[in-house]
Amino acid sequence: MIERIPPRSGAAFELPRGSALTVYDPEGMQVSDLVAYSANDIREVISNGRTFDYEETIRLTSGNRLWSNRSRVMLTIEQDTVGCHDFLLTPCSVDTFRHFYPDKPEHRGCFGNLAAALAPYGVEPDAIPTAFNLFMNVPVDTSGSVSVLPPPSQAGDHIVLRAKMDLIIGLTACSAYASNGGSFKPIDYRIDTAA
């Protein structure tokens, strides 16, 4: 069964070890921020630094693993029809809206949406790390400069992640202007539990 995350909102759910999480971009050119915690101890959390350490790349796609701050594999990427994701930047927030869009209405952003969705699991806002930003297009040039371009994902594109431990997942339909080409769209996901 496919669940829908409405535009500019977020969700949190349990993902048991062995199950597959498929995240779809149903309309194309939309970003979804993903964070993960061990269901047994939420102090164990997805880590961009540990993932860059062990995968030896900042460009993660099929075959790559997403690691925790305790050097354990949380998720593996099994399928990826886009091959463009970001693990450098943090979820958009009230503060990033003030900084990057001073003329736009404020919004709690993916950060606020993740904080609200994860609160029932005991996750405090300060414990929201740099997210794995699905479909987000963040090139790094030879000088190290980072830019945010529209995602290359098209309607129906998706990524399949397999849980390697019991997890709590936070997932959003991104609220920022730059990351999705200026239009706010939903994100769909499906959980297939292990047989």
Place this chain on the structure above:
Amino acid sequence: MIERIPPRSGAAFELPRGSALTVYDPEGMQVSDLVAYSANDIREVISNGRTFDYEETIRLTSGNRLWSNRSRVMLTIEQDTVGCHDFLLTPCSVDTFRHFYPDKPEHRGCFGNLAAALAPYGVEPDAIPTAFNLFMNVPVDTSGSVSVLPPPSQAGDHIVLRAKMDLIIGLTACSAYASNGGSFKPIDYRIDTAA
């Protein structure tokens, strides 16, 4: 007064708002991992993602700011005689030694050294984030692949960081083989409090 961090060890100390921290590579080609916490609430911690967001680069040097997970500036880089630092990779640890150096003796690494030094301040090991790795040479190629090369720092090279809030700092003399060209050396630092 210059303090010395012996090879393969770490230190933690308070750095009041307005003071300057100078970190020296006294012999050259050595790395020092730096982490920072708000002295008023250690849940506020240095964040590579927030720093990449606001500085719009992964290559940080004089004039750049280091941001917290609460979107506040913790430190500014006032001087930098090297211009080569890493904010992608996590401190070396027992786990990274097992992974990258299976034939070498295990070592608790910068992670273990930071955990021990920060424990008196109430910082748990899980709360050690991706560090700002001074003098560390981590090129990212056009495909996104990350490598670890010897630091370009020479004896006496240094960086000056100014505290923008009351901080607790963790600082190491790196324990890993690849990051410092295979030789373990000390790191020196000096604190100049505001007049």
